[in-house]
Amino acid sequence: MKKKYLTYAGIVAALLLVGMFIAICLSSFPFPFLPPSAAIDPVTNASVDENNMLVLSGTTTLPWYANMSVTISTCPSPGNCTGGTNTWNEATIIPAADGGRNRWRSEFDLSLLIPGDYQITVATYSFGKNYSLIQGAPIATGHFTLGDDTAGSGAIHKRSPAVQPYIRINPLKQAGSILIITGITSLAPATPLAWDLHGVTNATVGNSSDYRGTVLVTEGTEGVNRWSVQIENSTPEPGPYQVTLTGNAAGNISPAGTVSASTTFVPSGSATSGNTTTLLPVSAHFIAIDTLPDIHTEGVYVITGTTSIPAGQDLTMNVYPAAFETGSYNFSVDARDAGQNTTLSDTGTFSGASGGTVVVNGAGGENLWAFKLETYKFSPGEYLVNISNDNFDWTTRTMKYGDLFSSRIFPVTVNNS
Template identity: 30%
Template sequence: MIKKKYLLFAGVLSAIILTGMFLVIIVTAFFPSLFLPAIAIDPVTNANIDTHNRLVLTGTTTLSDMNQIHLTIVRRSPGPVQGAGSPATEVRGFARLLSDTGERNPWKGYADISSLDPGDYLITFVTVTYSENFTKRTESEPLATLPFTLGDERAGPGSLRKNVIADIPFKRINTPNATEYQGTQDYITIDTFPEIQTDDVYTLSGTTSLPPGEELMVEVLPYVSGAGIDLVIDPKSQSQMTGIFSSVVGMVSVSDGSYGPDYWTFELETYLLAPGQYIMKVSNNEYNQANMTKPAGGLSSSRVFTVTERSS
């Protein structure tokens, strides 16, 4: 009798397991979105557009800091015929996690919408992965989308509006700390930095003996004395293992200095930089986009600076 009850119990348990497996297969086949990583987007209003016409977005996600989150803003409504000088119909941006708790993690992203004309647009979020040797870039399926309307000064409620930005000529901050070398020795210098805060845009500059048109690589990396690069520690867990790495890399061209030394300028956006110390490195390393390597050049310069939290 006991043996019969045991066999009956084993049979029922097997049936439950098989039924569960069947249901999982059916649900994942017909409702795959239930098991995909999720990105939630906070409400977007005019307050999300700053004085530099960067659209700053926030939200939460189940993604970890191992994922690179990219966003694309594409015009949905018909626009003007494209040609020389036509407004952009698509811009790209980036996002990063503010902390990685392993649950729903807060994120922050931005995109420069200054080149977009009024119209209807769609924001799409994806993750990006690269092959081991960085020769192939792969985007995920869209993880979240957000439609919005960009209006002008006549737009009604519900539309976002860009800010009018005054065209202020760039002026170098050239102080005794920004030494300019004389003679025939080749050089790259970095001018004195202004006070740098998060969520802003700064034009940084310097001089060089290299000719106009020469390409320079600019790297902004977290700095620790004696180490140079480190992870930004998560302020919630104080754990370096869950730190969020934030950095900026770009290429600039040397400009003709006319009556002075040739110079370079770099637009630093600090929306995704955490408060802390950073080091800027400027060199004539040649960045290889195909495999993301940088063969060493012969010239370089660096400067350590601090990014502080922007006061509200």
């Protein structure tokens, strides 16, 4: 009996070894029978990009489809990183092109962190009932020091993102004979902006201004300031017109430092032609999105707008591929399809963002909202941004749909800088 038992045990062991060999050969996971592991690249000042984002990276044995998280924890005292505050973010796993270890990366906004010592923890995660987060055991840890102005060379430092001065003009509105021109700017409050209105004949802008004046920039939210012009009886003749805004960060000093913007429009009742836009009607109950900047991958942008909703109420923002609205997409979540050359015009990978924001007080019956959009995990392509007064009830786990929304389609292009 003992001999037969050993024979059977040998057969079973041989079958297990053959099965393991086949699994290793067929698995895309480099080490399917070993615990997951990861390594963290050194954190230096080169890890802080031009947007003041700390870009952490490293390698891992996890496959591209695994759920991987990165947590930054404050260390209340040297060597003690328990009991501090945590900042959590998911990591993107990038498949290795040469068959080696996959790479991972995750981004953190340094403006939210104070100088001090920090611990980095890389782990897996999953979701349980009611979407509860289940954090796995750490598979890698590291440390870095965020220094102040007096910190030595061993610390990393924050960067001040450079803001290219701009003036943007929102879609124009018309209330009766009153033309309403509004927009946003990076110029400081109280900066004067010169505006003028020209008639356009045969695609040629007139030399003389039909109307002109000066308006002061007013304070907005999240560093995005505002301006507004109202002109009565501004378009006495039918046909296209062009409005131009000009300002200067140092005051009315031309031409150095001059910033300008212009748009061509036709008044209500006129026929549209060329690159012109019709005027929007004025609504008493609304959510509006300000004119968007050029948006690229690997960037941080503040999307803003106005609303009639009272200050203190919540709004919901969703950004997703525009093809989702038409159904003309081939859905994929494979990170191997998410390279810089992948576009989302009709097919591609899922990428987007969602979140909430709170309405703040504005002026002239228009309150303000702002939403920070990070595009580090975006693939190039056409996206739709939607802002609404929908709200998710976390108690009942249901969405409470509101009665207002505004949406806009915009392109995301590759950041070549």
